[in-house]
Amino acid sequence: MGGDLGTWTTILLDVLISASTVLILSFGLFLVYGLFRVVNMAHGELVMIGAYTAALAQRAGMGFFFCVLAAGCVSALVTLLMDFICVSRLRRQSTLFPLLATWGFSLVISQGVKLIFGSGGMYVDSPISSQVQIMGSQFATYQLALLAVAIVLVSCTWLVMAKSRFGLQIRATIDDPRLAELQGINTARLFSIVFALGGAFAGMSGALLAPISAINPNAGSDFSITSFMVLISGGLGHIGSAVFGSLVVGGLRSILGTFGSLTLATLGMLLVVALILVVRRRDEDLA
Amino acid sequence: MKTWPESIRITAVVALVVAAAAVGIVGPDYLKVVVVSALTFGLFAASVAISIDYAGVLSLGTAAYFAIGAYATALAQRNGWGYGSGVLAGSVTAGGLAAGLGAAGLTSRRTPIQYALLTLVVSLTLQQLAISSYDVTGGSNGLPGITAPSVFGTKLSLEAEYFVAIAVIFATFCGLYALMRTSFGKLLILSRDVPERTEALGHNVKSLKIFATGLNAIVAALCGSIFVTFNGIAYPGMFAALPNLLVIVWVAVGSGGGISGAFLSATILNLIEFELGSEYTDVYRLFIGGLLIYIVSAATPRFWRAATAKEG
Numbered sequence: 085m086g087g088d089l090g091t092w093t094t095i096l097l098d099v100l101i102s103a104s105t106v107l108i109l110s111f112g113l114f115l116v117y118g119l120f121r122v123v124n125m126a127h128g129e130l131v132m133i134g135a136y137t138a139a140l141a142q143r144a145g146m147g148f149f150f151c152v153l154a155a156g157c158v159s160a161l162v163t164l165l166m167d168f169i170c171v172s173r174l175r176r177q178s179t180l181f182p183l184l185a186t187w188g189f190s191l192v193i194s195q196g197v198k199l200i201f202g203s204g205g206m207y208v209d210s211p212i213s214s215q216v217q218i219m220g221s222q223f224a225t226y227q228l229a230l231l232a233v234a235i236v237l238v239s240c241t242w243l244v245m246a247k248s249r250f251g252l253q254i255r256a257t258i259d260d261p262r263l264a265e266l267q268g269i270n271t272a273r274l275f276s277i278v279f280a281l282g283g284a285f286a287g288m289s290g291a292l293l294a295p296i297s298a299i300n301p302n303a304g305s306d307f308s309i310t311s312f313m314v315l316i317s318g319g320l321g322h323i324g325s326a327v328f329g330s331l332v333v334g335g336l337r338s339i340l341g342t343f344g345s346l347t348l349a350t351l352g353m354l355l356v357v358a359l360i361l362v363v364r365r366r367d368e369d370l371a
Numbered sequence: 372m373k374t375w376p377e378s379i380r381i382t383a384v385v386a387l388v389v390a391a392a393a394v395g396i397v398g399p400d401y402l403k404v405v406v407v408s409a410l411t412f413g414l415f416a417a418s419v420a421i422s423i424d425y426a427g428v429l430s431l432g433t434a435a436y437f438a439i440g441a442y443a444t445a446l447a448q449r450n451g452w453g454y455g456s457g458v459l460a461g462s463v464t465a466g467g468l469a470a471g472l473g474a475a476g477l478t479s480r481r482t483p484i485q486y487a488l489l490t491l492v493v494s495l496t497l498q499q500l501a502i503s504s505y506d507v508t509g510g511s512n513g514l515p516g517i518t519a520p521s522v523f524g525t526k527l528s529l530e531a532e533y534f535v536a537i538a539v540i541f542a543t544f545c546g547l548y549a550l551m552r553t554s555f556g557k558l559l560i561l562s563r564d565v566p567e568r569t570e571a572l573g574h575n576v577k578s579l580k581i582f583a584t585g586l587n588a589i590v591a592a593l594c595g596s597i598f599v600t601f602n603g604i605a606y607p608g609m610f611a612a613l614p615n616l617l618v619i620v621w622v623a624v625g626s627g628g629g630i631s632g633a634f635l636s637a638t639i640l641n642l643i644e645f646e647l648g649s650e651y652t653d654v655y656r657l658f659i660g661g662l663l664i665y666i667v668s669a670a671t672p673r674f675w676r677a678a679t680a681k682e683g
Contacts, residue, residue, distance in 0.1 A: 123484055170668040179484055180429060184623075185667040187431075187616055191660030195653050305612045309495040312488050347503040354496040361489060362475045 090219040097218065098342065101227045103334030104234035107326060108292055110311035111237060112285030114326040117315055119254055119278055121179050125187035126166065128308030129194050130159045130283050134290025135299040136197060139206035148211035152291040159287025160280045162193070167279050172272060190304060198301040208294035230292065234330075242323050254278065317357045332356065380631040381548075387413075387638060388541050395533045403533045404601050407540075409641035411594045411601075414540050416621040416637035417547055417630040418590035423622055424629060425551060426583030427563030428473075429483055431615055432490030435497050436465040436588040438609035440595025442501070445514040445605035454520030454600070461592040468493070469588035473581035491615060498610035513606030517599050536597050543590060547630055559583055613656070620659050623666045 113127040124130070134155035141151040166189050174181035212226040245251035256264040257271045265271055290307075297303070310333060318329025336356055340349035375383075387410070394406050415437055422428045440461035447457025472493065476486035501508045508514065519527045527535070550556060562569040562576045569576050599605050608614070621640060625632030640659075647655055 121484075123488065170664060174668065179482075180487070181667050183484060183487070184619065185664050187619070188660045188663030188667065191613070191616055191663070192657055195657040195660065199653050199657070305495065308612070309492060309499075312492050316485060316488055316492065345503070347500060350496055350499045350503060354493065357492070358475055358489065361481065361485065 090221065093219040094221040095339070095342070097221075097223060098338045099331070099335040101223070101231055102338035103327075103330045104231040105227075105293065105296075106310055106314060106334035106337075107234045107330035108230060108237065108289045109307060110314040110330065111241075111326060112282040112289065113311045113315060114318065114329075115241070115285060116279055116282035118322070118325065119258060120175065120275055122171070122175050122275075122279070123179070123183045123186070123315070124163075124279070124282060124286075125183055125308070126190035126193055126304075127282075127286050127311055128304035128306070129190045129197075130163060130286035130304075131290040131293070131307040132197065132299065132301070132304040133162060133193065134159045134287030135208065135294040135297070135303070136201065136206060136290075137287065138291035138294050139208050139299060142208055148291075151208070152288050155291035156284040156288040159290070160284035163283025163286075164276065164280045166283075167276050171279065172276060175275065190308075194301050194304055201301070203301060205298060205300040207299065208291070210295035226295065233292065238323060238327060245323065313353060313357050317360045332360065375628065375632075377629070377631070380628055380635060383635055384544070384631050387635070388537065391537050392534070395530060395537065400529055403529060405642070405645045407533055407536050407601050408598060409638045409645065410537065410540050411598045412618075412621070412641045413634040413638035414544055415591050415594040416618055416625070416633040417544055418587045418594070419618050420622050420625065420630045420633035421547065421551065421559075422584050422587040424626070424633070425556060425559040425563065426580045428477065428580050428584055429487045430472075430490040430584060430587075431487045431619065432492070432494035433587060433591055433618055434614035435490070435494035435610055436469065436591035437595040437598070437614070438494075438497070438501075438605070439465045439468070440592030441599040441605040441609055442508065442514065442595075443592070444596040444599050445517045446507070448517050448520070448600075449514060454596075458593065458596045461596055462589045465588040465592035466585045469584045470581055473577075473584050477577055477580050477584075491612070494610050494615055495612065498607045501607040501610060508607070511607060513604050513608075515604040517603045517605070519600055532600065536601070539593075539597065543593065544630070544634060547586075547590065551630060616663070617659065620663045620666075623663060626666070 109131065110127075112130070113124055116122050116124055137155040137158045138148075138151040141154045142148070146154065166186065170185050171182045174185055210226050212224075212229060214225045215222045216225050216228065217223075245254065253264070253269050253274060256267065257269060257274055261271050298306075313333045314326065314329035316329075317332045318325040318327075333353060336353045337349055340352045344352070391406050391410060394402055398406070415433075419430075419433050422430055422433070440458070443461030443464060444454065444457035447453060447460065472486070472490055475481075476489050501513075502511050504510075519529070519532045521527070551559075558569070558574060559579060562574065562579045566576045569579075595605075595609070618637070621637035622633045624640065625634070625636035628635070644652075644655055
């Protein structure tokens with residue numbers, strides 16, 4: 085019985101660690117899409133920029149915490165530049181235009197990084213290399229720390245959205261942008277802030293995941309596919325949707341990867357995500 | 372972005388095909404591969420334009436259909452099942468996948484963004500599957516060494532293969548062009564612009580959209596089959612984000628010009644890419660990314676009004 089409990093605990097922790105990694109990765113994308121219905125197709129590339137920034141900052145002798153901060157700042161600046169060039173204007177015309185424009189930016193960023201740094205990869209050393217034993221199984225302390233980061237991230241965002249003036253302004257803008265403007269809320273500036281925050285989260289996630297991921301100019305595509313799966317399976321709006329989507333994608337990846345093959349895990353994730361899309365009545369059901 | 376009149380576009384398409392025929396007679400072998408590949412991408416873009424410009428369905432993962440055709444043909448050629456069975460298997464699989472995705476995502480309950488992302492996720496997932504299923508697909512190396520098809524036990528020469536491919540591409544383009552000029556093409560446009568009225572007239576808008584994406588998938592798979600016989604390899608990168616993005620750029624550049632506009636823009640942009648050579652590939656792709664941003668930003672009033680007119 086004790087052995088069974090240990091096995092189940094290990095599986096549960098594996099699922100939670102995998103889901104937390106996916107949540108950290110996709111949170112910035114989810115934030116912007118959930119609040120303003122804008123899909124940032126360059127999200128994966130912003131994660132990649134964050135990872136490159138962390139690698140360069142670490143090479144320059146900065147501590148890991150400052151590497152994460154620097155990654156967030158650089159990705160936020162790139163996102164603001166995208167917003168300034170066209171996204172802010174396009175989002176008022178259609179939800180598909182920002183999607184296509186940011187897809188163009190994703191290609192510009194990945195090719196730009198390739199031209200500057202070459203096709204070879206970079207690496208970031210993990211700040212914590214120890215392992216801990218839980219119920220007879222070994223877990224990397226760094227991955228458990230990522231689980232804690234994910235919990236803090238969700239809790240803080242919920243608190244900001246539910247309790248702060250900034251969250252109130254965002255909710256008012258989502259409900260009725262015109263009424264919000266009449267109340268003195270600068271909705272365009274609010275979008276720019278949220279869009280930049282999404283970019284900052286993407287950059288920081290790149291720095292946080294860099295010690296356990298491959299970093300190269302094409303890595304953005306791999307980061308994007310996971311994030312988009314979360315977006316499709318989670319649905320719109322509520323922060324719970326992001327957690328649900330991350331549990332589905334991360335959990336399936338962990339379970340199918342453990343008991344089956346990589347092929348099975350990939351195919352299984354796709355089938356379940358498609359099934360959720362078919363079965364769910366409307367996007368708002370999960371909100 | 373200024374759109375050429377239709378008469379000029381069609382004249383340009385015919386001129387391209389005549390020039391391609393001339394290359395077949397006097398051009399070197401490498402140029403034949405370049406020209407037929409560019410025309411293949413032209414037909415591929417024309418099929419995507421049916422889905423976007425006529426049916427108003429934006430799919431971000433159409434390269435998957437192209438790649439399925441390429442892999443099916445490569446597998447058939449390698450295992451001796453015959454070229455025709457490979458083309459048929461590729462077309463049926465791609466058409467079936469498009470129908471399945473349409474049934475799941477092209478409903479009033481789903482937003483166009485979700486359908487668009489789903490198609491891209493499917494394409495990227497198939498890329499991962501192609502890499503991980505080493506025994507069947509050759510993994511990251513793909514399936515190289517694909518040779519020309521045989522007719523009655525005799526392998527076609529490059530010249531014969533070239534002219535057959537040009538004829539098939541041109542005939543398929545003419546078929547698509549003729550179909551879009553019939554009442555069916557007009558019905559597709561009607562379902563794009565005024566779906567409620569189209570439903571009121573007794574037509575099933577969802578079925579029309581699924582048919583358009585299915586047709587797109589079948590033609591794209593045919594293009595993949597042609598491509599693999601000339602280039603000799605099917606590889607996982609065919610499913611990647613880049614080819615999916617490139618075809619959107621080709622259609623966007625030819626936007627407003629129907630399938631002939633997409634055909635011309637894809638063919639010409641690919642000939643430019645081949646001419647620039649591999650040393651400028653990264654710079655060229657940087658330019659393509661910038662081009663997409665420019666088209667979406669600067670040409671918005673004309674750009675895919677169809678795909679955005681009735682979004683959820």
